[in-house]
Structures are given as C-alpha cells and as structure tokens.
Amino acid sequence: xxxxxxxxxxxxxxxxxxxxxxxxxxxxxxxxxxxxxxxxxxxxxxxxxxxxxxxxxxxxxxxxxxxxxxxxxxxxxxxxxxxxxxxxxxxxxxxxxxxxxxxxxxxxxxxxxxxxxxxxxxxxxxxxxxxxxxxxxxxxxxxxxxxxxxxxxxxxxxxxxxxxxxxxxxxxxxxxxxxxxxxxxxxxxxxxxxxxxxxxxxxxxxxxxxxxxxxxxxxxxxxxxxxxxxxxxxxxxxxxxxxxxxxxxxxxxxxxxxxxxxxxxxxxxxxxxxxxxxxxxxxxxxxxxxxxxxxxx
Amino acid sequence: xxxxxxxxxxxxxxxxxxxxxxxxxxxxxxxxxxxxxxxxxxxxxxxxxxxxxxxxxxxxxxxxxxxxxxxxxxxxxxxxxxxxxxxxxxxxxxxxxxxxxxxxxxxxxxxxxxxxxxxxxxxxxxxxxxxxxxxxxxxxxxxxxxxxxxxxxxxxxxxxxxxxxxxxxxxxxxxxxxxxxxxxxxxxxxxxxxxxxxxxxxxxxxxxxxxxxxxxxxxxxxxxxxxxxxxxxxxxxxxxxxxxxxxxxxxxxxxxxxxxxxxxxxxxxxxxxxxxxxxxxxxxxxxxxxxxxxxxxxxxxxxxxxxxxxxxxxxxxxxxxxxxxx
Numbered sequence: 001x002x003x004x005x006x007x008x009x010x011x012x013x014x015x016x017x018x019x020x021x022x023x024x025x026x027x028x029x030x031x032x033x034x035x036x037x038x039x040x041x042x043x044x045x046x047x048x049x050x051x052x053x054x055x056x057x058x059x060x061x062x063x064x065x066x067x068x069x070x071x072x073x074x075x076x077x078x079x080x081x082x083x084x085x086x087x088x089x090x091x092x093x094x095x096x097x098x099x100x101x102x103x104x105x106x107x108x109x110x111x112x113x114x115x116x117x118x119x120x121x122x123x124x125x126x127x128x129x130x131x132x133x134x135x136x137x138x139x140x141x142x143x144x145x146x147x148x149x150x151x152x153x154x155x156x157x158x159x160x161x162x163x164x165x166x167x168x169x170x171x172x173x174x175x176x177x178x179x180x181x182x183x184x185x186x187x188x189x190x191x192x193x194x195x196x197x198x199x200x201x202x203x204x205x206x207x208x209x210x211x212x213x214x215x216x217x218x219x220x221x222x223x224x225x226x227x228x229x230x231x232x233x234x235x236x237x238x239x240x241x242x243x244x245x246x247x248x249x250x251x252x253x254x255x256x257x258x259x260x261x262x263x264x265x266x267x268x269x270x271x272x273x274x275x276x277x278x279x280x281x282x283x284x285x286x287x288x289x290x291x292x293x294x295x296x297x
Numbered sequence: 298x299x300x301x302x303x304x305x306x307x308x309x310x311x312x313x314x315x316x317x318x319x320x321x322x323x324x325x326x327x328x329x330x331x332x333x334x335x336x337x338x339x340x341x342x343x344x345x346x347x348x349x350x351x352x353x354x355x356x357x358x359x360x361x362x363x364x365x366x367x368x369x370x371x372x373x374x375x376x377x378x379x380x381x382x383x384x385x386x387x388x389x390x391x392x393x394x395x396x397x398x399x400x401x402x403x404x405x406x407x408x409x410x411x412x413x414x415x416x417x418x419x420x421x422x423x424x425x426x427x428x429x430x431x432x433x434x435x436x437x438x439x440x441x442x443x444x445x446x447x448x449x450x451x452x453x454x455x456x457x458x459x460x461x462x463x464x465x466x467x468x469x470x471x472x473x474x475x476x477x478x479x480x481x482x483x484x485x486x487x488x489x490x491x492x493x494x495x496x497x498x499x500x501x502x503x504x505x506x507x508x509x510x511x512x513x514x515x516x517x518x519x520x521x522x523x524x525x526x527x528x529x530x531x532x533x534x535x536x537x538x539x540x541x542x543x544x545x546x547x548x549x550x551x552x553x554x555x556x557x558x559x560x561x562x563x564x565x566x567x568x569x570x571x572x573x574x575x576x577x578x579x580x581x582x583x584x585x586x587x588x589x590x591x592x593x594x595x596x597x598x599x600x601x602x603x604x605x606x607x608x609x610x611x612x613x614x615x616x617x618x619x620x621x622x623x
Contacts, residue, residue: 092596106337106397110531111535111591114529115584119581121578122582122585232404233401236405271416274409275409281401281405285391
C-alpha cells in the first residue's frame with residue numbers, strides 16, 4: 001500500500017517540480033514571489049485543451065490515452081503561456097519594477113492571480129474538464145504498484161524537460177547569462193549582459209514549464225479554474241524546501257512535497273492533504289530557512 | 298414597506314457591511330501601510346475571529362464545542378485574542394525573513410484555516426456552517442430595521458474606536474519606529490530598535506483588528522460557513538486599502554466604503570443584466586473589474602486617493618515641501 005502511495009506522490013511531485021522550477025527562476029531573477037504563477041499552470045492546461053480539440057483525431061499512442069495531437073497541443077500551450085507571462089510582465093510588473101515601490105509587485109501578482117483565475121471561469125466556465133474520456137488503465141508495474149501509461153509518461157516527460165533545462169543553463173550563452181543575472185544583476189549588467197532579454201526569456205521559460213506542468217496535471221487529475229491556485233502553495237513549499245533559486249532544489253523539493261502529500265493520506269486522511277505542504281514549509285522556515293540546496297535567504 | 302423604507306433598510310445594511318470592512322481594512326493598514334508587512338491571509342484572520350465569536354456566543358449544538366452563550370463584549374475580546382494568537386504563531390518564523398515569505402505563509406495559513414473550518418466538525422460545524430449567532434443586545438429592538446440600526450451603531454462605534462486608537466498609536470514613538478523600520482530597517486536597527494519584535498507586535502495587533510471584524514461579521518449575519526472566507530475577501534480588503542491610500546487611516550475607511558459600493562453595485566448590475574445561466578460569469582467579470590481597478594491604482598496612483606501624509610519633525614526647520622512620504 002505504501003509503495004502505491006509513494007508512486008502517486010512521485011507523479012504529483014513531478015508536476016509540482018516543473019511548476020516550482022519556473023517559480024524559483026522568476027523569484028531569483030526578478031526577485032519577487034509571483035503568486036500568478038499558479039495561473040500559468042491553469043492557462044497552460046486550458047490552452048492545451050483548446051488545441052487538443054483542434055488537433056483531435058488520429059491514433060492514440062500505444063497504451064496512452066492520447067495521440068500526437070495532444071503533444072502538439074502541449075507544445076502550442078507552452079508557447080502561448082510563455083507569451084501570456086510576457087504580456088503580464090509588460091502590462092503590469094514592468095511598470096511596477098520601474099517605480100521605487102518594488103514591494104507592491106507581490107500584491108500585484110496576487111491580484112493578477114485572482115483576475116486570471118476569473119478570466120478562466122469567464123471564458124471556459126467553472127466545470128472540471130478532461131483531455132480524454134478514455135480511462136487510463138493501471139497495470140501492476142512493480143509488486144503492489146499500479147500505474148497507468150499516462151503516469152509513466154508524466155514522469156518521463158518531466159525528467160526530459162529538466163534535463164533539457166539543465167543543459168540549457170550550463171551549456172548555452174543565454175543560460176549562463178540567466179545564471180549571472182540571478183547571482184548578481186548589477187555585475188551582470190556591467191559585464192554587458194542584456195538584462196532585459198534575460199528577463200524576457202525567464203518569463204518565457206517559466207511560463208512554458210508551467211504550461212507543461214498544468215497539462216500533465218490535467219492529464220492525470222483534471223482541469224479546473226482552481227487547479228493552479230491549489231498548487232501554488234505546494235510549489236512555493238517545494239521552492240523554499242529546495243532553497244530558493246536552486247533548480248535542483250526545486251526538483252527535489254517538488255518530489256518531497258509530492259511524496260509527503262501522498263503519504264499523508266493513509267495517516268491523516270485526504271481532507272488535510274493540502275495542508276501538509278504548508279506544514280512542511282512552516283517547519284522549514286522555522287528551522288532551516290535556507291532550504292536544502294539554497295545558497296542564501 | 299414603502300420604497301423609501303426599503304431604500305433606508307438597504308442603506309443601513311450596506312453601511313454596516315462597509316463598516317465591518319473598514320475595521321478589517323484599518324487592521325491591514327497597520328500591517329501594510331505603516332509597517333510594510335504583506336499579509337495576504339486577511340481572510341484567515343477574519344475567519345478565526347468569526348468562528349471564535351460563534352463558539353463563544355453562539356447556541357449549543359450537539360457534538361460540538363460551544364454553547365457558552367457569553368455576552369457580546371466577551372465574544373469580541375475572545376475573537377481579538379484568538380486572531381492575535383494565530384498571527385503571533387505565524388509571525389515567529391516569517392517576520393525575520395524577506396517580506397515575500399510572510400506573503401507565502403499568510404496565504405498558506407488562510408488556506409489551512411479554511412480547510413479546518415471545512416473539516417473540523419466538532420469545532421466549526423463543517424461545510425454546513427454554524428448559525429444562530431446572536432447580535433449585541435438582542436432585546437433592545439423589535440423590528441428588522443431597528444435591529445440593523447443597532448448593529449450599525451455598534452459597528453460604527455468599533456470603527457471609531459479602532460480609528461482613534463490607531464491614530465494615537467501611529468503618532469506615538471512606537472508608530473514612528475514602525476515607519477522607520479519600514480523605510481530603512483538597517484538604520485532603525487542601528488539605533489537599537491529590535492525590528493523583529495516591532496514587526497511581530499504590529500502584525501499581531503493588525504490581525505487582532507481583523508479578528509474583531511470577523512466577530513462583527515458573524516454577529517451581524519448570524520451565520521458563518523467556510524465559503525465566506527475565500528481568498529477573494531483578502532483581495533477585496535487589499536483593493537480597498539490600495540484605492541483609499543495605504544499609510545492613512547482615513548484612506549483605509551474611505552477605501553472600504555468606496556470599494557464596497559463599487560462591489561455591491563457591480564454585483565447587482567450583473568445580477569439584473571445577465572440571464573441566470575451566466576451568473577457565474579458575471580461574478581467572474583466582477584472580480585476581473587475590481588482587479589483592473591487594483592492594477593491601475595498600483596501602476597498609476599500607488600499612493601491611493603488620499604495617501605500618506607508627509608510628516609516633518611517638529612524640530613526640523615520647515616521649508617517648502619520637499620518630497621512626500623515615499
């Protein structure tokens with residue numbers, strides 16, 4: 001039984017980790033906690049829903065409940081959500097960054113989060129949606145561990161996205177520029193790094209990863225206007241647990257939070273499952289605010 | 298009842314609700330306006346106050362804590378204490394860290410408290426909510442209008458008392474330290490002020506005021522349920538403060554009245570104009586509208602309608618006004 005809960009936790013943790021990466025990137029490079037990040041997941045999931053309907057038809061891939069059309073839809077959702085993040089930055093956050101009252105960014109992002117959530121309700125309604133009505137059959141992969149092909153796909157795609165991001169940050173010029181801005185913006189600027197371009201790419205990448213996370217959550221659970229908001233707290237917990245600014249930390253934090261939430265169900269029941277992430281975050285802040293892999297607070 | 302009477306009783310109902318928001322908004326103003334703390338768990342402290350009042354003053358239900366039937370002032374004091382206690386616990390790990398952490402933890406505590414309200418049947422009555430919460434002086438008036446007028450008087454008295462107390466407090470040496478910490482923590486610390494302790498005090502007092510607002514809400518409506526404490530409540534109070542002018546107690550009260558008017562008017566407009574199947578979308582559009590007001594205010598007029606007064610030391614030579622507040 002425990003093994004089954006752990007497997008569920010890893011699937012949830014993979015989605016949380018993808019979301020937390022974007023959160024930790026924006027936190028570190030733009031230096032504020034973006035509460036609207038959860039809505040990037042929601043929008044990503046709904047964008048993918050729209051495109052999945054457009055690209056519908058065709059064969060499903062092996063044991064999966066979807067075909068190539070869904071993957072194309074996720075790719076389109078990644079681009080659109082990245083653009084949404086850019087637009088939000090251009091209209092709202094950039095103006096606030098320029099003014100001296102920088103702290104209002106957090107309030108603005110909280111307001112933007114509520115607004116975006118209601119835009120989703122306005123456009124798509126408040127009923128939960130699914131990508132496919134097909135039932136994802138779970139088979140016994142390990143003794144006592146049942147997983148569907150979709151869930152294995154979620155873990156695989158997450159691992160792939162993380163690998164690509166790690167290579168991007170360590171091997172490409174832009175990736176190195178992003179790390180430089182994250183370490184010391186002033187020094188990066190005088191070294192001739194185009195900070196504005198780095199900020200733009202941070203939004204694009206953070207939004208894109210959030211879209212993948214949202215689509216994968218929609219694939220294994222469901223799509224609803226509240227989904228991103230319900231995940232913002234576990235994602236923050238993951239980012240803080242791993243150490244704000246650390247990509248590896250966000251991944252590790254996501255997995256730990258996902259596992260903790262899933263494993264708490266047999267202990268305290270499902271009702272308080274969302275509070276587990278909060279309790280963990282609270283304890284980390286109390287005793288170890290730097291996080292596991294973090295450099296600074 | 299005549300149209301005029303209807304309008305009057307609606308006006309009283311509206312004002313009582315707006316005044317409850319004004320109390321909560323004043324609490325937030327102490328935290329954000331004067332101390333620079335981002336509490337985005339306003340709904341959580343409001344919830345604690347409301348349920349504490351319901352437990353202390355409400356009727357007895359089987360298998361549930363409560364039924365003490367205590368008088369109104371005791372319930373109010375209990376709500377204030379409960380909200381302050383929660384704030385104190387939340388503040389300890391977070392107020393030493395960067396401001397964003399407080400924002401994250403307060404939104405978390407609000408969500409967690411809502412879960413507790415929804416699931417802790419023995420304490421809150423769960424998703425069914427809890428009713429029969431008494432008004433102050435239940436025998437003093439026998440018409441609906443009379444009872445609402447009495448409630449309005451009580452709420453207005455609380456607004457005046459909180460306003461007067463905060464005005465005195467923020468002009469005291471204690472209040473000046475809060476502003477000093479907000480503007481430059483390093484400088485304030487180098488003068489021997491313990492920034493953490495001052496922040497914790499301001500956070501606890503502000504949250505206690507929000508708890509009082511929750512108690513007034515519970516008593517006025519007579520019924521509370523977990524659905525009353527959604528994040529949108531926090532958003533409304535923030536919009537009120539930002540629009541009215543943070544760092545100014547008159548701004549907080551003005552913002553509460555104004556934005557509550559905008560909220561209720563846009564709500565009844567949407568209700569009248571939209572067919573029944575689009576009501577959900579109307580509610581969503583309402584939040585988007587208020588959100589746009591908040592964003593526009595933050596970008597175009599961050600000081601709000603009234604804004605913080607520039608304070609010059611009595612010792613300083615008073616010249617032509619240079620730079621206001623912040």
